[in-house]
Amino acid sequence: MSKKNIYVTQPYLPDLNEFMPYLESIWENKILTNGGPMHESLEKELCEYLGVNEIALFNNGTIALLTALQALRITGEVITTPYSFVATAHSLLWNGIKPIFVDIDPVTLNIDPDKIEAAITPQTTAIMPVHCYGNPCDIERIQEIADNYNLKVIYDAAHAFGVTDKGGSILRHGDLSAISFHATKVFNTFEGGAIICPDKKTKVRINNLKNFGIVDETTVVAPGINGKMSEINAAFGLLQLKHVDKTIQRRKEIDENYRNVFAGLKGITVVPQSGQVDANYAYFPILVEDEFRMNREELYDYLKKHNVYSRRYFYPLISDFSMYKGMKSASKENLPVANEIARKVLCLPIYPNLTNEEQQKVISLILG
Ligand code: T4K
Numbered sequence: 001m002s003k004k005n006i007y008v009t010q011p012y013l014p015d016l017n018e019f020m021p022y023l024e025s026i027w028e029n030k031i032l033t034n035g036g037p038m039h040e041s042l043e044k045e046l047c048e049y050l051g052v053n054e055i056a057l058f059n060n061g062t063i064a065l066l067t068a069l070q071a072l073r074i075t076g077e078v079i080t081t082p083y084s085f086v087a088t089a090h091s092l093l094w095n096g097i098k099p100i101f102v103d104i105d106p107v108t109l110n111i112d113p114d115k116i117e118a119a120i121t122p123q124t125t126a127i128m129p130v131h132c133y134g135n136p137c138d139i140e141r142i143q144e145i146a147d148n149y150n151l152k153v154i155y156d157a158a159h160a161f162g163v164t165d166k167g168g169s170i171l172r173h174g175d176l177s178a179i180s181f182h183a184t185k186v187f188n189t190f191e192g193g194a195i196i197c198p199d200k201k202t203k204v205r206i207n208n209l210k211n212f213g214i215v216d217e218t219t220v221v222a223p224g225i226n227g228k229m230s231e232i233n234a235a236f237g238l239l240q241l242k243h244v245d246k247t248i249q250r251r252k253e254i255d256e257n258y259r260n261v262f263a264g265l266k267g268i269t270v271v272p273q274s275g276q277v278d279a280n281y282a283y284f285p286i287l288v289e290d291e292f293r294m295n296r297e298e299l300y301d302y303l304k305k306h307n308v309y310s311r312r313y314f315y316p317l318i319s320d321f322s323m324y325k326g327m328k329s330a331s332k333e334n335l336p337v338a339n340e341i342a343r344k345v346l347c348l349p350i351y352p353n354l355t356n357e358e359q360q361k362v363i364s365l366i367l368g
Helices: 016-029 037-050 061-071 087-094 139-149 200-209 231-262 296-305 336-344 356-367
Strands: 054-058 077-080 098-101 124-128 152-156 176-180 193-197 214-216 268-270 284-288 345-348
Touching (some): 061 193, 087 098, 139 152, 193 200, 284 336
Parallel strands (some): 077 124, 124 152
Antiparallel strands (some): 176 193, 284 345
């Protein structure tokens, strides 16, 4: 077996020569940031590609989340999931908002809509669900609850590039969605992110907030932040966009191959897709059940010993980190499903340049 390290993911990088004309153009006009031509083109092209009304680009997904909360003036308590990357809850804490953790659905691994209402208090102002692994949340149920209780919905859609439901991009749902274009994502701009919003007026507010609150040379309307995407990141995004369909297609092949091999394998549950029309195959999560020949930790270590670096996304739960675990909603009793899934989950390597041989190595190690 090859000794080469196999990681959970690896960014797709087009031929460097293809990037040179973009760099030459930046060198020519000397606009490096603050809404330059590459930035404007990428916003336009992404709106078209994704089929959404407005996109505001950011320097990363976390600042996009922080700004989305600011844009809607969210305060008090926000209902969210413990089963996510830690940035989800951190974006709340950084805004002085208290996260209230609600358990997840055992199949979709997204926030369980049946448990949201019980967590609503007079201080609740919003729900922040996550489309975990790009699997859409129960959008209709969540919106119904939000409407009944007059709550905003901000989706952490970090994993959801290119995912659609019957009506189009899932990024169109809720009041706002924030996405990540980090190096580990299906579509990357090295670092980057965006807020997807329904109308121009909201976008103007977001644009102000991501540029220190500046409206013009003498007017500052809000205590904004520096959330701008640079021209070099935007240029890379424009190039990536040309390749993204092909890379998603390759991810799909890898996903199907894993699914076929693991179907019926005792002790391994493949997390199902949950109702998307177009999936993005961003992650390949499996659950290592108690009847498997080793437990999740043992399998993780065993793969690592053979140079396969799988990841336990999302273990530990956000609610187990020290800044959250004292909260009442973070208790194990409140989150039995999330705790069980976090104990069993393992994300296997999936990325466009994973070769068939490399995938076969991962499979063989698991089959034993
Ligand atoms: N909300 C959710 C639900 C998220 O998942 C994330 C990010 C965010 C919000 C925040 O968005 P950003 O602010 O990040 O835009 C990674 C990513 O750093 C993080 O972006 C991502 N979620 C999270 C799920 O995964 P780590 O700590 O696992 O990254 P790291 O550096 O260990 O990378 C994993 C593997 O990827 C490495 O073993 C090798 C490979 N890799 C990584 C990088 C950075 C490369 O081959 N090249 C690279 O440049 O967090």
